[in-house]
Amino acid sequence: MGPLPRTLELFYDVLSPYSWLGFEVLCRYQKLWNVQLRLRPALIAGIMKDSGNKPPAMLPRKGKYLRSDLRLQGEHFQVPIRFPKDFFSVILEKGSVSAMRFLTALSMQRPELLEKVSRELWMRVWSRDEDITEPQSILAAAERAGMSAEDARALLEKTATPQVKNQLMETTEAACRYGAFGLPITVAHVDGQTHMLFGSDRMELLAHLLGEKWMGPVPPALNA
Numbered sequence: 001m002g003p004l005p006r007t008l009e010l011f012y013d014v015l016s017p018y019s020w021l022g023f024e025v026l027c028r029y030q031k032l033w034n035v036q037l038r039l040r041p042a043l044i045a046g047i048m049k050d051s052g053n054k055p056p057a058m059l060p061r062k063g064k065y066l067r068s069d070l071r072l073q074g075e076h077f078q079v080p081i082r083f084p085k086d087f088f089s090v091i092l093e094k095g096s097v098s099a100m101r102f103l104t105a106l107s108m109q110r111p112e113l114l115e116k117v118s119r120e121l122w123m124r125v126w127s128r129d130e131d132i133t134e135p136q137s138i139l140a141a142a143e144r145a146g147m148s149a150e151d152a153r154a155l156l157e158k159t160a161t162p163q164v165k166n167q168l169m170e171t172t173e174a175a176c177r178y179g180a181f182g183l184p185i186t187v188a189h190v191d192g193q194t195h196m197l198f199g200s201d202r203m204e205l206l207a208h209l210l211g212e213k214w215m216g217p218v219p220p221a222l223n224a
Contacts (some may be wrong), residue, residue, distance in 0.1 A: 005212060007036045011175040013044035014095035014103070014121040014132065017070055019184040021077045022200035023122075025217050027115060029203075032219055035179065037113050041103035044183045045095060046172040051181035055091060073200070074180040077217040080127045090125060099132045100140070101159040104168040109155060116145040120134045 010026055011018035030037040032108040045187035048054065067083055074081035080087075084090045099121050106114050120141040124130040135156055142152035158164055176198045178187050186202070188195045189209050195209055207214035 009038045009040050009190040011040045012041045012184045013096055014099050016044050017081050017126045017185045018200045020122040022184040024079050025203050039169050041100050042172045042175045046182050050176045053181045083125055084129045084156050094133045101164055102138050105155050105158045105164045117142050120145040
């Protein structure tokens with residue numbers, strides 16, 4: 001029997017495209033690195049407020065760079081990222097509270113579907129320029145990810161409950177306690193130590209902490 005899997009917590013919000021990049025890499029590597037990946041839906045708006053940070057696109061030069069960077073990163077990570085046409089409306093006005101409450105409810109009730117539904121919500125907002133705020137949009141994402149319409153509607157109803165709202169708040173606060181000032185963050189629990197890594201571009205450093213080999217964003221085993 002091999003060593004017990006190390007635990008990685010990925011705190012993410014589907015409003016964050018860099019969270020999508022980190023999410024896909026960790027999903028690809030979790031078995032290769034023998035890690036237990038724990039997906040933690042959190043609210044990036046709450047983390048930004050708590051830390052005093054602001055969205056990078058609020059600065060014109062950063063906003064211009066962001067478009068170019070995400071296009072190149074998407075190609076490199078083999079993730080189909082495309083900028084929403086009305087970026088500021090998506091990020092600053094519509095937000096992701098409803099989507100993240102749904103993912104929180106999913107993590108509590110049907111955690112085995114969390115990866116697929118999260119990915120489909122990212123596909124909607126960051127690949128197909130589709131809404132993720134309206135109930136029908138969230139239901140469509142859940143059904144496309146494999147949930148039955150009945151189960152998806154039942155779960156959507158739970159997003160209004162104090163239990164789900166409080167859980168999302170608690171997860172967001174947990175990310176803040178780890179030192180988050182944005183998302184994604186990966187929290188690695190290795191050999192009795194805890195390491196917080198920010199962003200999707202610290203995977204080589206994560207491999208070093210785990211004593212594993214980094215083989216790029218798409219490991220060769222997936223292309224075999």
